[in-house]
Amino acid sequence: MTLTNERKEALEKTYQFYLHHEAILKMKEIPAHIGSNVYIHTFKVVKKVMKKAIKSHKNLDLENLLIAAVFHDYYLYNWRTTKDRPHPHGKYHPGIAAENAKRDFNISEESQRMIKTHMWPFNFFNPPKGKEARLLCNVDTWIALVECLTTRKHKIKKADKYINYISTLF
Numbered sequence: 371m372t373l374t375n376e377r378k379e380a381l382e383k384t385y386q387f388y389l390h391h392e393a394i395l396k397m398k399e400i401p402a403h404i405g406s407n408v409y410i411h412t413f414k415v416v417k418k419v420m421k422k423a424i425k426s427h428k429n430l431d432l433e434n435l436l437i438a439a440v441f442h443d444y445y446l447y448n449w450r451t452t453k454d455r456p457h458p459h460g461k462y463h464p465g466i467a468a469e470n471a472k473r474d475f476n477i478s479e480e481s482q483r484m485i486k487t488h489m490w491p492f493n494f495f496n497p498p499k500g501k502e503a504r505l506l507c508n509v510d511t512w513i514a515l516v517e518c519l520t521t522r523k524h525k526i527k528k529a530d531k532y533i534n535y536i537s538t539l540f
């Protein structure tokens with residue numbers, strides 16, 4: 371889909387707002403997928419989701435999709451060391467992330483819905499509905515898989531590259 375300059379600028383502005391927000395920066399302290407952290411993982415997902423959404427010829431709700439991608443893993447605890455949390459993590463963290471995002475940023479119902487289904491098929495009876503939710507689920511699964519298959523050493527070596535990569539949306 372072709373974006374007007376105004377829409378592109380607005381999306382970049384939203385992206386930058388969350389990228390530097392104090393509450394979001396806290397995700398840097400939460401480890402994810404061997405040597406990575408939830409902050410880096412999140413913005414890698416945001417970038418890929420938005421790139422694919424814009425490249426597709428479908429008319430997608432980019433604004434709500436961007437927010438859903440930013441908050442999809444906003445569960446805010448280390449699931450490996452936190453004892454007082456619902457099990458299994460894969461099934462329950464999308465609901466917790468959506469609740470936290472609603473509490474802290476009052477995100478839309480649409481974005482919450484997309485977040486809640488991003489771990490399908492973990493939450494088997496709640497599959498993603500709509501193109502945006504499916505795209506978020508697919509991209510997150512793919513990025514998580516690649517992160518799990520990459521070594522810690524490789525991630526540490528590429529840390530600066532990741533920071534540079536996520537520094538802008540476009």
Ligand SMILES: [Fe+2]
Binds near residue numbers: 442443463464488489
């Ligand atoms: Fe997740």
Ligand SMILES: [Fe+2]
Binds near residue numbers: 442443
């Ligand atoms: Fe994720």
